[in-house]
Amino acid sequence: MADAAASAGNRTLLQIEGLNLFYGDAQALANISMQVLDKGIVAVVGANGAGKTSLIRAIAGIERPRAGSIRFKGSEIVGLPSHAICELGIGQVAEGRQIFPTMSVAENLEMGGLLKRARPRAAQAMEDVFTLFPRLRERTHQAAGTLSGGEQQMLAIGRCLMGNPELIMFDEPSLGLAPAVVQEVFRVIKALNARGITIVLVEQNVAASLRLATRAYVLETGEVALEGSGAELLADDRVRKAYLGL
Amino acid sequence: MTWDLVANVLIAGLLTGMVYGLMALGLSVIFGVVRVVNFAHGEMMTIAMYAAVILFVGFRLDPFLAVLPVAAAFFVFGYWLQKGLINPFITRPEHSQFMLLVAVAIIMVNVLLMVFGPDARNLQVDYQLESFEIGRLLVDKARVYAAGVALLTAGALFGFFRFTLTGKAIRACADNHLGALVVGLNVKHLYALTFGIGSACVAVAGCMMVLLVDVTPNLGPAYTLLAFITVIVGGMGSMPGAIVGGILIGMSEALAGLLISPSAKSMFSFGLLILVLLLRPQGLLGKKP
Numbered sequence: 001m002a003d004a005a006a007s008a009g010n011r012t013l014l015q016i017e018g019l020n021l022f023y024g025d026a027q028a029l030a031n032i033s034m035q036v037l038d039k040g041i042v043a044v045v046g047a048n049g050a051g052k053t054s055l056i057r058a059i060a061g062i063e064r065p066r067a068g069s070i071r072f073k074g075s076e077i078v079g080l081p082s083h084a085i086c087e088l089g090i091g092q093v094a095e096g097r098q099i100f101p102t103m104s105v106a107e108n109l110e111m112g113g114l115l116k117r118a119r120p121r122a123a124q125a126m127e128d129v130f131t132l133f134p135r136l137r138e139r140t141h142q143a144a145g146t147l148s149g150g151e152q153q154m155l156a157i158g159r160c161l162m163g164n165p166e167l168i169m170f171d172e173p174s175l176g177l178a179p180a181v182v183q184e185v186f187r188v189i190k191a192l193n194a195r196g197i198t199i200v201l202v203e204q205n206v207a208a209s210l211r212l213a214t215r216a217y218v219l220e221t222g223e224v225a226l227e228g229s230g231a232e233l234l235a236d237d238r239v240r241k242a243y244l245g246l
Numbered sequence: 247m248t249w250d251l252v253a254n255v256l257i258a259g260l261l262t263g264m265v266y267g268l269m270a271l272g273l274s275v276i277f278g279v280v281r282v283v284n285f286a287h288g289e290m291m292t293i294a295m296y297a298a299v300i301l302f303v304g305f306r307l308d309p310f311l312a313v314l315p316v317a318a319a320f321f322v323f324g325y326w327l328q329k330g331l332i333n334p335f336i337t338r339p340e341h342s343q344f345m346l347l348v349a350v351a352i353i354m355v356n357v358l359l360m361v362f363g364p365d366a367r368n369l370q371v372d373y374q375l376e377s378f379e380i381g382r383l384l385v386d387k388a389r390v391y392a393a394g395v396a397l398l399t400a401g402a403l404f405g406f407f408r409f410t411l412t413g414k415a416i417r418a419c420a421d422n423h424l425g426a427l428v429v430g431l432n433v434k435h436l437y438a439l440t441f442g443i444g445s446a447c448v449a450v451a452g453c454m455m456v457l458l459v460d461v462t463p464n465l466g467p468a469y470t471l472l473a474f475i476t477v478i479v480g481g482m483g484s485m486p487g488a489i490v491g492g493i494l495i496g497m498s499e500a501l502a503g504l505l506i507s508p509s510a511k512s513m514f515s516f517g518l519l520i521l522v523l524l525l526r527p528q529g530l531l532g533k534k535p
Contacts (some may be wrong), residue, residue: 051385062427086430098425100418111418112429159429 013167013198014059014090019068021051021058021222028054029065030222033216036167041189041199043230045243046219049142055219056169059200060092061085067228083240087115092164095172095202097156105136105153108144108155112162122162129158132188150181157188168192169200174208186212191199197233208242210234218243248381255504256497257385261393263496265454267489268396269401269469270476272447278483279420279440282332285347288469289354290445294320294452295461296362302369309369309453310391315448325444328438336437351466358463368458368487392454399488401451403443407485416440420483468512475515479522481532490530495516 008026008200014036021029029051044052046047057063059070059092061082070078080245086092100108109129113122126134130137133154139147153173160168174182193199200227203209210216213230226233284290301307303469331350335343376387389455407413419426419436426433459465472495480491497513502514528534 056497060428062424081432081434082427083430092428094424094428098422098428100421100425102421103414103417107414107418110411111415111426111431114415132279163430 010225010229012036013038013073014200015041015069016059017069017071018208019055019058019065019070021063021065023054028222029058031226032068032219032222032225034217034227036198037199037215039193039196040214041193041196041201041212041230043213043216044200044219045204045206045209045233046225048204049221050219051222052219053171054222056092056094056171056200056202059085059169060090062135083115086163086165087117089117089159089164089166091163091168093156093160093168093170093173093232095175097152099144099152099155099159102143104141104211105144105147105155106140108159109136109162109231112159115163118164120160121164125162125164129161132161133158150177150184152184153177153181154188155234157185160190167198167200169202171202172204173201174203174205182208192234206239210239252485252504253498254383254385255345257383258389259497259500260493261385261496262458262500263391263493264393264396264489265451265458265492266472266476266496267492268385268399268447268454268482269451270473270480270492271400271485271488272444272451273473274446274477274480274483274485274488275403276441276444277529280328280332280336280437282336282343283347284444285344285442285470286351286354286466287448287473288350288471289358289466290320290448291452291455291469291473292358292461292463292466294353294449295465296358296367297449298453298456299367299369299461302371305446308371309457310395313395313450313453316453317446320445320449321442323442324439325442327445328441333434333437351470355463355466358466362463363466365460366462369456371457386458392457395454396451398488399447400485403447404485407444412436412439450507472515475519478529479519481529483533484531486531487531488528494530 012035016032016034019032020027032055044053044055054063058065061080063078065078069076072088072090077088100111109126113119113125118125135151136154136158138152144152147155173185177185182205189199189201190212201213202210209235210230216228216230216233217224218226218233226239228234258412273284276282276284293455294316297307298312298339301312302309331346335346374388378385378387378390407417415431416436416439418431419433476491476495477488479494482485495518498514498518499511502511
């Protein structure tokens with residue numbers, strides 16, 4: 001945590017202002033403003049239905065916001081198709097992992113490396129992923145759907161790394177995993193950040209993600225209810241009562 | 247009725263069935279990936295048949311050569327049909343997709359009627375009258391070649407989906423749509439490619455079919471139905487299933503013609519359909535949902 005904070009630059013990588021997202025008449029995000037500094041770890045916490053996944057999908061271009069602006073390295077990305085946003089270096093490890101179940105581990109990784117920004121060094125990237133997750137190398141030709149939950153999460157992270165991202169958005173990466181695997185996932189996230197990848201972490205595991213975060217936002221019914229450094233929010237009475245059960 | 251005769255008829259049915267299989271493969275690939283049922287599939291088949299007739303009559307182009315330009319033109323047509331017309335309907339309810347493609351089908355039939363009239367057209371190449379003699383079996387040369395091209399095309403398609411990155415990316419879209427968006431695949435482009443590939447399959451099947459039967463505009467709806475039956479018998483979403491289904495339908499049609507009368511052939515293929523739906527609802531090679 002301390003070293004992550006120390007290495008965090010001051011440059012703004014992602015700037016969100018006045019973001020509004022609707023599903024039909026139902027408002028999912030209301031006037032969200034948020035800032036992600038280069039090489040930082042930003043945690044977004046909140047209850048189910050608070051809008052965390054909607055926020056990630058809006059940034060990724062999978063859902064189109066009704067109003068507001070999202071700027072990545074200073075240029076507007078609202079309205080770009082999702083593949084163009086990935087091409088800018090915004091990767092995502094989605095909720096539920098979203099691997100390709102009937103395809104092999106190697107084919108899943110290949111799909112992550114199809115971006116133009118990643119193609120020239122796709123072979124090297126796959127070697128890096130196998131070094132990071134040796135279990136995946138053992139299962140190169142196995143259908144991804146037959147992997148354990150933890151291995152699938154590793155595959156989802158590896159597949160995202162294949163795209164050579166500068167920013168990775170993790171959506172509930174610990175959901176449904178055994179405690180030992182959850183620790184492993186958090187360890188990997190920290191290691192990736194140490195390599196210089198900026199992290200946006202959406203989690204139900206509030207305590208663990210606030211400890212990791214350089215900056216954190218609490219979402220309630222689509223709005224930012226609280227924001228501050230991870231340490232500030234960990235010490236905040238409202239957070240402790242509502243999310244940590246203290 | 248001698249066994250020679252039965253064997254000859256069954257082999258002819260099997261070979262024709264491979265061409266049916268390729269036609270159905272196009273439908274199956276489009277449905278499996280884009281999740282849109284191409285209700286204009288048989289109509290596209292008849293357009294390909296007319297194209298082969300025109301290229302033969304106008305330019306003396308043998309159907310086995312005409313396959314290349316017709317398939318290329320159909321690929322481009324399919325790509326833009328998906329990109330321009332069907333993509334905007336992807337998120338709409340299924341009945342409005344259905345109406346869209348039925349409308350496309352009706353337009354196609356009527357344009358064919360206006361241009362060519364209702365009369366049957368065909369083409370005559372010399373090898374249509376020749377046959378291979380294997381022992382006491384007589385097999386039409388044209389039918390053997392047509393089946394060979396159909397199998398070759400299907401094989402090339404399997405290879406494309408198995409070994410090329412673009413083929414794998416298309417499979418990825420079918421496997422997990424959200425996953426494909428998350429990794430940054432250009433799903434709309436891949437959908438259009440898929441529709442183009444399915445259309446090219448139909449084009450090849452049409453160029454081969456015109457060697458075996460005469461073409462009229464009204465064949466379109468019949469072929470659409472035939473392609474559905476084939477895909478359901480073989481198993482939705484299974485590529486080998488489409489070919490196996492085609493072979494079974496081809497052989498059952500041939501048997502119907504022999505045992506009862508050629509006009510009873512649909513009766514047999516629908517009978518087969520009901521049997522499969524009763525005993526194995528997911529189709530012969532389909533996976534359980």
